Amino acid sequence: MTAPPVERVVSALQALVRVPTVSDRDPARVDTAAFDRLLAELETQFPLLHEQLDLTRVGSHGLLFRWAGASDAKPVVLMAHLDVVPVDGEAPWQHDPFGGEIHDSETGPAIWGRGTLDDKGCVAAICEAVETLLEAGHTPAQDVWLSFGCDEEVSGTAAPEAVAVLRARGVTPWLVLDEGGAIAGGAFPGVTAPLGVIGVTEKGTTSLELVAEGRGGHASTPARNGPTARLARAILRVEKSPFHASAPAPTLELMRRLAPHLPMPVRPVVAPLLDRADRLAPVITRVLLAAGPEAAAMTRTTVATTTLSGSPALNVIASTAKAGLNIRVMVGDTVAGVVEHVRAAIADDSIRIDVVDSGEPSPVSPMDEPFELLESCIGEVFPDAVPTPYVMMAATDSRHFTAISEHVYRFAPFRMTKAQRQAIHSYDEHLGVADLVDGARWYQLLIERLPHD
Known part of the structure; x- marks a missing residue:
């Protein structure tokens, strides 16, 4: 395997980070010129990809490339997105969030900035893998499609449009x-x-x-149980009424694979029990609930109060108070069930519940040949890692692709510390230079190992 040039993929990601492609639910607030610059930068950084692959534009600035392979029987779609979330101007970033600068991190030199992890790092690594293979004259065994959305962070239209294009062309991704x-x-x-x-x-x-x-009114004559008081009570009632916790099949499999790597005092006791993990699902669920927020979120539907609004002035009692709830619906639960749970928890008919947007959990993809290919590539590039399935807590554009493929997976081939994972959508987002290079190498290996008919 020809190794990707370190300098090129690093400079490419730096260039992409420096273009602030912030998406917004209101199209009028989107800086379309920034997205224009990003697409031009991509073409400058990866010229062969743009010269030799067929391109279809989707959405306002989304890209769908087709790299013709030796066969189209088992087509593959590699995805990433070009947009990023806004930067909080009050957040204590150590370095310019749109500077793409290289500074030390807890694991060595890293590229700092918004989008390094979410998700321009994947864009750069995928494009680097393709560019390197094109330079070597490689033809993939199967058609390879590159789907780069431009509005993933606002649940936009680019990904559904890409799915529509693929469906119209009769593409059923392997x-x-x-x-x-x-x-x-x-x-x-x-x-x-x-x-x-x-x-x-x-x-x-x-x-x-x-x-x-x-009614609202003057703050000097407050009445009991005004809108803000009732809203605050409703929020607390929701927080005190967590959803039922359980361990779905992917989580049980994760625990089985994890068992040999548990600390020695625990391993001899737990490992034999995990052979009967389905029977011990309640115990495993309790363990995950006690293991911290990341692990606990794997067991249940979660609710976070994210937005609040009330009176426009300090001396005015609000006539309308609102709270936004962001809910991540667990596999096995439904949106309708979630709404009823929240309604029952609040137990107050004076609180109106509006569904702003809704999305059901995605189907569970099987752990067969495509999954095993991902495992084998992880084993080669990251030999110390334990490949395992899991239930992803966040939403991705890939949920739309479940309409045309039963083999939809979510994995970014980068080493990430806990601190890095916490920086996603927060401050001090950064990706290690060596980790970016390994990620490009992983995508290249995946393409090289695509099965022949």
Whole structure:
């Protein structure tokens, strides 16, 4: 395998990070010129890819490339997205979030900036893998499609449009791979080996708004149980009424694979029990609930109160108070069930519940030949990692591709510490230089190992 040039993929990601392609639910607020610059930068950084692959534009700035292989019987879709979330101007970034600068990190030199992990790192690594293979004259065994969305962060239209194009062309992907899991260090207490977590499903994403209304008035004469008080009570009641916790099949399989890597005092006791993990699902669920927020989120539908609004002035009692709830719907739950759970928890008919948007959990993809290909590539590039399925907590564009493929997986081939994972959608997002290079090498290996008919 020809190794990807270190300097090129690093400089490419730096260039992409420096273009602030922030998406917004309101198209009028999107800086389309920034997206234009990003597409031009991609063409400058990866000229062979743009010269030799067929391109279809989707959405406002989404890209769908086709790299013709020796066969089209088992087409593969590699996904990433070009847009990023906004930067909080008050957040304590150590370095310019749109500077793409290289500075030291906890694991060595790293590229710092918004989008390095979510998700321009994957864009650069995929393009680097393809560019390197094109330079070597490689023809993939199967058609390879590159789907780069431009509005993933706002659940936009580019991904559904890409799915529509593929469906119209009769493409049924043998494998779809999007962002999601990673080579995650420190993912489970006491386990020193990193986990190569591959999302075989993802939670549904649903947004509710709680609305309390009243007369309002002057703050000098407050009445009991005004809109803000009732809304605050509703929020606390929801928080005190967690959803039922359980361990779905992918989580049980994760625990089986994890067992040999548990700390020695625990391993001899737990490992034999995990052979009967399905019977011990309640015990495993309790263990995950106690293992921290990341592990606990694998067991249930979660609710986070994310937005609040009330009075426009300090001396005015709100006539309308609102709270936004971001809900991640667990495999096995439904949006309708979630709404009823929230309604029952609030137990207040004066609080209106509006469904802002809704999304059911994705189907669970099988762990057969496509999954095994991902495992084998992880084993070669990251030999110390434990490949395992898991339920992805966040939403990705890949959920739309479940309509045309049953083999949809979520994995970004980068080593990520716990601190790095916490920086996604937060401050100090960064990706190690060596980790970016390994990621490009992983995508290249995946393409080289695509099966022949």
